[in-house]
Amino acid sequence: MTEGHESRHQGDDLRGAARRELKPAPATGVHRDPGARVASATSATADGPEHTTVPFAYDGILLSGFGGPEGQDDVLPFLRNVTRGRGIPDERLEEVAHHYRHFNGVSPINDQNRRLLAALTGALQEAGLDLPVYWGNRNWSPYLDEALQEAAADGARNLLAIPTSAYSSYSSCRQYREDWADALEASGLQDELRIDKVRQFFSHPGFIAPFVEGLESAVREAVSAGNDRGSIEVLFATHSIPTLDAELSGASLFGDAYGGGYAAQHLAAAREIIARVDPDLAWQLVYQSRSGPPSQPWLEPDINDAIEALTDRTAVIIVPLGFVSDHMEVMWDLDEEATETAQNRGLWVTRTPTPGVHPAFVGALVDLVQERLEGRPVGQRKNTTSIGPWFDVCRPGCCENRRLGFKPAIAGLVP
Structure with a gap:
């Protein structure tokens, strides 16, 4: 590993250098070996098993983040990337931009991922795993295609991807798989690189422990x-999503249950x-960060509505269960808006930490890698x-977005 390569892995990426504003264009197709059911997959997953028990020697990890602006000039280009294809004018984007501008245009998410990158790299080495970790974002620099180019230049051919999201839904799983397909095509590496993904890790004890x-x-x-203790209400908070998207999450295993696999x-x-x-604590699952037209149903209750509806409570504890690390939806929607709602009701309120780089969580990510290297039985x-x-290979139709239409994706069975 060269000195420059090692430095990049420790998070000395493109901060302060010229940044590319546009994320990769949508892919028009995916690579599929003859007989393969899963696009751009390794031999361990190409035929689409629910759980693979084939030991496989991956030669790199692809840590995949959402991305975030790191200055006032980045905010609108970043939001254009996030909403690309939806035709949202800049005037409406500015309604969201003020959240970022409140924090000088800087989202904490990139620094969070720099720390996770360093922690994961160190933990893999401590476990005796000589695997480089490449970090790329979906919506801001360093982009996923840049990470793939770096991996290919190092000689990597088979990557195991870790999205920084624990659950099944379009935005937390399928969209990552689409963006990996976009990055492979944009980098011209469809015939060279294979990418599998770890399972959703909401149920891993190392994710639960923090x-x-x-x-x-x-x-x-x-x-x-x-x-x-009887006057405390615990609010487990996660990002709201359209109810139609929720119904299509989790491979339709949960029937008519409200919120589909995402809520389950x-x-x-x-x-x-x-x-x-x-077990005697009062609690509920609540949602936040709703967007989209008022006519479109999203998962409810909103956290602020839930707080307003509380009776016989003196304290609220907000647990950001849907989030791996602090970012704008945590800092603004929870630490600012929900906290203000609770204080206005005269409630004592606090927000618990996200997993971040908690040793148990970092250890869980290492364990997810090890189970695939070993081909560990389910x-x-x-x-x-x-x-x-959860599944190693996403099932057919899982987390489909019918509002936006079909897009090429990898690491799962089509469509």
């Missing part, structure tokens, strides 16, 4: 502030956390909720 720790601490703090996975994680902390995989372990 939330348990955070909630235990918050309950102690609330009680020390004079609140009875969050509820399973929340129940596990509550069971470990205090019954031996770490899982701590009532559902899971």
